[in-house]
Amino acid sequence: xxxxxxxxxxxxxxxxxxxxxxxxxxxxxxxxxxxxxxxxxxxxxxxxxxxxxxxxxxxxxxxxxxxxxxxxxxxxxxxxxxxxxxxxxxxxxxxxxxxxxxxxxxxxxxxxxxxxxxxxxxxxxxxxxxxxxxxxxxxxxxxxxxxxxxxxxxxxxxxxxxxxxxxxxxxxxxxxxxxxxxxxxxxxxxxxxxxxxxxxxxxxxxxxxxxxxxxxxxxxxxx
Numbered sequence: 188x189x190x191x192x193x194x195x196x197x198x199x200x201x202x203x204x205x206x207x208x209x210x211x212x213x214x215x216x217x218x219x220x221x222x223x224x225x226x227x228x229x230x231x232x233x234x235x236x237x238x239x240x241x242x243x244x245x246x247x248x249x250x251x252x253x254x255x256x257x258x259x260x261x262x263x264x265x266x267x268x269x270x271x272x273x274x275x276x277x278x279x280x281x282x283x284x285x286x287x288x289x290x291x292x293x294x295x296x297x298x299x300x301x302x303x304x305x306x307x308x309x310x311x312x313x314x315x316x317x318x319x320x321x322x323x324x325x326x327x328x329x330x331x332x333x334x335x336x337x338x339x340x341x342x343x344x345x346x347x348x349x350x351x352x353x354x355x356x357x358x359x360x361x362x363x364x365x366x367x368x369x370x371x372x373x374x375x376x377x378x379x380x381x382x383x384x385x386x387x388x389x390x391x392x393x394x395x396x397x398x399x400x401x402x403x404x405x406x407x408x409x410x
Contacts, residue, residue, distance in 0.1 A: 271407075272376045272377070273376060273377060273378040273405075274349065274378050274405045274406060274407055275406055275407070276406070276407050277406060277407065277408055277409060278352065278404075278406035279406075280304060280352065281304070281352045281354055281404040284375075284377050284379065284404050285302050285304075285354070287375065287377070288300075288302070288356060288372075289302075291368065291371045291372075292356075292358060292368070295360070295364050295367050295368055295371070296360075296364065297358040297359070297360045297364055297368070298358060298359040298360065298392075298395065299357070299358060299359050300356065300357070300358040301356075301357045301358070302354055302355065302356055302357075303354060303355040303357070304352075304353075304354045305353040305354060305355075348407070348408050348409075349405055349406075349407060349408075350405065350406050350407070350408040351403045351404070351405055352403065352404045352405065352406055353382075353401070353402070353403045354402055354403075354404070355399055355400065355401055355402065356399070356400040356402060357397075357398070357399050357400075358398055359392050359395040359396065359397055359398070360395055360396065360398060361394060361395060361396065362396065365384075365386075365396075365398055368400075369381070377404060378404065378405050379402055379403065379404050380402065380403040380404075381400060381401070381402060382401040382402065382403055383400075383401040384398070384399070384400055384401070385398070385399040385401070386398050386399075387399075
C-alpha cells in the first residue's frame, strides 16, 4: 500500500511539471512567433523604405530636370524678347524707329530733319495704320515722305523670314553732329544698318552740311 501511494503522488507531480513545461513551451513558441512576425514586418518595412527612397530619388531627379527645363525656357523667352526688340514682328513701316531718330535729331540740334520711306517698304500693306498727317509723295523721286508726327502701326503675325525696311534720313548738320548721330544709332536696341552716307556742301547753309543717311531696319515677316 505504501508503495502504491508514493507512485500516485509521483505521477501527480509529473503531471504538474508537464503542464508547466507545456505552458513554457507554448509561451516560447508564442515568443518565437512574435519575433518571426516582427522580423517579417521589419523586413517588409525596410523594403518599403528602400522603395520609397528610390521613388524619392527619382522624384528629386525629375524635379531637378524640370527646374532645368524651366530655366532653359525662361532663358529662351528672354532671348526671344531681346531679339524682338532688335527685329520686331511683321512691322510694315519703321515708324517707331523714325520716331526715336526724330527725338535723337532734336536732342543733337539737327536742322530740317526728315525721313523718306522707300516704296518697297510700303508695298502690299495689309495691316491697319493710323497716322497723324498722311504720308506725302515726293514730286521728284515718287518716294513717300513721312512726317515727323506720331504714327501707330497695328499688326499681328508669326515670324518666319527677315525682311528689310529701307528708308532715308535727311538733315543739315556739322560733321561733329553726324558723328554723334552715328554713335547714337550704334547704341540703339533696334537692329539698323547704315547702307550709305551722302554729304553735300551747300553755300547757303555753311558751315552746315546737307546729309542723307540711307538706312535699313529689319522685321520678321510671314509673307
